[in-house]
Amino acid sequence: MLSSWRRRRANRRAKNSSNNNTSENNNMELAIPNHFRCPISLDMMRDPVTLSSGITYDRESIETWIEAGNRTCPITNQVLRSLDPIPNHTIRRMIQDWCVENRSYGVERIPTPRIPISTIEVTEMIEKISAARRRQDLEGCQELVRKVKELSKESERNWRCFTANGIASALSATFQAFAEESPSSSSSSSTKNVAVLEEALSCLPSFMPFDEAAKSYLGSSSSLRCMVWFLKHGILSARRNAILVLKGLVSSDQEGLKTLLDIEGNVEALVKLIKEPICPVATKASLVVIFHMISTTPSNETLISSFGEMGLVSLLLEMLVDSDRSACEKALGVFDEMCSCSAGREKAYEHALTVPVVVKKLLRISDSATEISVSILWKLCKNEKREEDGNALVEALQGGAFQKLLLLLQVGSSERTKEKATELLKMLNLKRGNLECIESIDFKNLKRSF
Template identity: 70%
Template structure:
């Protein structure tokens, strides 16, 4: 009995002593050693690196310092002999051991960071890639492209390092070389290179120069027609970037057999929203680049693009709507385009509906199209203007002038009102739209 009682009392005493010890530990404040802190952020270093001056910083902090344009050491103020920081594995291991020792304080062990790419490694990869594509080593090129993409996806820093060391120019040169050799034979490596170039967008001048060559443009159109879904999307994205920066390439693209058909197919049979928008942008450049490029507009009309755009506009989101209206505005610059628009039942209802409903840009395109259709109408009965009145164009245009718009749009809207006013006495205008929910800036 006595022995059992003594054991219970001893146990309670030991539990109290342990509780006091834990309370004492919990009340202690853990101090991070100064040599484990980054001199810039003053936080515990997660990826310690050492500069040429011998001072160690956290990688993220010192890279932000260097990217801001500084070329000196923040502590010593000495000019840096090299901008490539060297990983300090010794300090990193010491920090990890300290974290493990103090895990009872809630300190988590910092993971071992992946060593980022250096300019030397990127240059070496690109040098090997050049040798591989010059000897038409398809397998070697694909392996190196995959390695670049893999490294680039590890971090934004790696991606910047790859891009600033001229990877886009080297890959574009290889794309041109393989395109000149054979589309069919090297389709796999061509698709891989194009995917990598899309990932490196926006491209520099050297890369665009290689991709704008006759061989490269023909290959891009071929991929647009015959490639898989990913390749078609990458091809149209590359074409958009080329045409946006160099309008002189529009004519060259227009002359390539099957280019127009492939672009229209991307709109008619969309593979993804991005590809649809991009295709519309490329078509916009082709139909609005030059008034003398009438053959291109006529060909698009013959392929049923006017009908396709009007159906697309019925229920499309803002970005698609703006681009579709821009293309339709360009096509209505030719007589064939206007004739197709005149004969479609959706033309006037859709165009009037888009006024003040989507965006300022969409409104400007809609007014421009209405102006072209009304001004060039050859029917004596003025059926186009009458239909515009019936669906509420007069009220919408008056409201547009009150809300405000660009000077060019205001001139067209004013001229349209004058044309519409001639036919107002023939019928009572029907309000087809409810304006009560319209957002006004006043």
């Protein structure tokens, strides 16, 4: 009995001794040498860099300091001769060795950081791209563009450095230079040409929005014609990148948009992206481009008629049935512009689901979608020539449009939408009777004003 008690006491002492050692280890773990700490964050430096003042900081901390507009050293207050920090490999190796020596205390070795690209390196790379472009060096250009893409993806700092030094203009100029030759040619040189163009297209979306120089290169007739060709005949990734570049261009460049309208096959290429979707991002980008095209030329019934003949109305209605909020808003925006002229409205009247689907979107998706849906209904009902049967009004009543519009006036909307809703209610009231049909689920997520 006595020996059993002694064994238990010995075990307790051993356990207490182990706990004391663990406590000491934890205390030692916190004892980081002062010269390993960043003077700004006071944490152990993971990527030590030295300024022209001779003081070493952690890269993330000092870059945040410089990006805030400071041009002096935080410790010495000296004006910095250069804003490019120099990696301090000696301190970094000492920190790594210290981490390895203290790994038994739970200290993990910091990984060797990738050295971010500098302004000088970016400038040299842009000059090399320009030189290779002038020499018509296809392989050289392709390799340099691929390197730009890889480096820009390594870190946010690399991307900012490329953007600030005008890489988008260099890539756009390269794309335009090699787009002069038609990519549809069957020659071997043209095949390499396509490879360079695909590489440039894959890199350009990362550097949007484009500056004025990039817009001028990408908005040229040769560049736009090449992008339309990629939309129709390119591989999936090239089609996706081409529509993203077009979206970034037409959203801010009216001259480029006007040039795109004159490119042969633009309607077929854009509708193909919706008919044969690649990914939701590409589909939404295509809707944005179409919206800008038809909203810029509202009186151009030929363009809207072309989209109608390609089956755009049916495709838009299909999207409205099961797409997400963003896609529905964009599809409704395009549909609204289509209904601004008689050619688009005729295609809408021909489709049996037009009015029922649009009425369903009232008060269901978002405030923006509701206002666009009211605009579409107003255009369809007000401009319907078949007054003897009034099909659009009858279908709207059967879908519950009257009650939804009344609720819309109560919950609030823009003045223009209220005017259209009021006018619609007057037109619908003439057809009322036993035609109304209401689904309570339509009002499930309605926000009350009280």
